[in-house]
Amino acid sequence: MIDVYFAPTPNGVKIPIALEELGVPYRVVPVNLAREEQKQPAFLALNPNGRIPVIVDPDGPDGEPVSVFESGAILLYLAEKYSGLMPESPRERLRALEYLFFQIGGVGPMFGQAGWFMRQPERVAAGIDRYQAESRRLTGVLEARLQQAPWLAGSIFSVADIAHVGWLRVADYAGVRLEEFPAVRDWVSRILARPAVQRGLGAH
Ligand SMILES: N[C@@H](CCC(=O)N[C@@H](CS)C(=O)NCC(=O)O)C(=O)O
Incomplete structure (x- = not known):
């Protein structure tokens, strides 16, 4: 196992x-x-x-x-x-890879830094501003994609969606308000409604 x-x-x-x-x-x-x-x-x-x-x-x-x-x-x-968890269509596979690496290199580190700076006892305005702005900008990229397609790869739920849900479900932590990103908010709800996702989130 x-x-x-x-x-x-x-x-x-x-x-x-x-x-x-x-x-x-x-x-x-x-x-x-x-x-x-x-x-x-x-x-x-x-x-x-x-x-x-x-x-x-x-x-x-x-x-x-x-x-x-x-x-x-x-x-x-x-x-x-x-x-x-990967599309069979070669074109959608590429999209899945793009958004998987977008999460690993962008959303993950930027949300992490935004949340960290927001919680420091000493307020470092430049750090908060930079990482919050970048987190919001990246969420805007997701918003544009999800206004075109139900999942990041296109028509298939994939590793790219899974990679994002951990941060996007707690977007507030990084100062990102999902009310401003309706397609992202809807996509997060659809991911969280999946029974396997709920079981995975219950792992301990
Ligand atoms: N790029 C790594 C990031 C892993 C990462 O940042 N893990 C955090 C938890 S979300 C961690 O282990 N933090 C503890 C530490 O940095 O010592 C990945 O995608 O696996």
């Missing part, structure tokens, strides 16, 4: 959601971030970057155990191995 090294964070929840959507059994290995368990040698042996999520699959590509870190790499590994 796949072990998911997990904490209930925007990046952490991606993996149980994907596994639930794919119908793949898994076991959660809780990682206590406050106690810095992710910086211990045993964890660093799985992810030298010292962050969750990580998976360990006892049945890797060569039949031997394999670990995978970085949520985008994990999502693509699972989508390939279990042939799901």
Whole structure:
């Protein structure tokens, strides 16, 4: 069974959601971030970057155990191995990859920084302004896409949608008001209404 090294964070929840959507059994290995368990040698042996999520699959590509870190790499590994959560159409596959990497390189880090700056005891206006503005701008990019298509890849729910839901469902944390982005708000509601997503969000 796949072990998911997990904490209930925007990046952490991606993996149980994907596994639930794919119908793949898994076991959660809780990682206590406050106690810095992710910086211990045993964890660093799985992810030298010292962050969750990580998976360990006892049945890797060569039949031997394999670990995978970085949520985008994990999502693509699972989508390939279990042939799901990626469109079959080559054009939509490209769109799924674009928005997957858009989340990993844009939405995730910018929302994270915006939330961090907003919660510092000393107010650093330049940090708050910069990261909130960028988070809102990125949400505007999603809004434009979702006014054209029901899912980020196009017609199919994919890893690109899963990658985003952890942050977009708590957009307020980064100072992003979803009332200003109606297509994004509707899309988040549709994702959260999926039974597999609800099960994944309940992982612990
Ligand atoms: N790019 C990484 C980001 C992972 C990440 O930032 N994980 C956070 C939780 S959401 C974490 O482990 N934080 C603890 C730390 O930085 O020590 C990914 O997508 O997997």
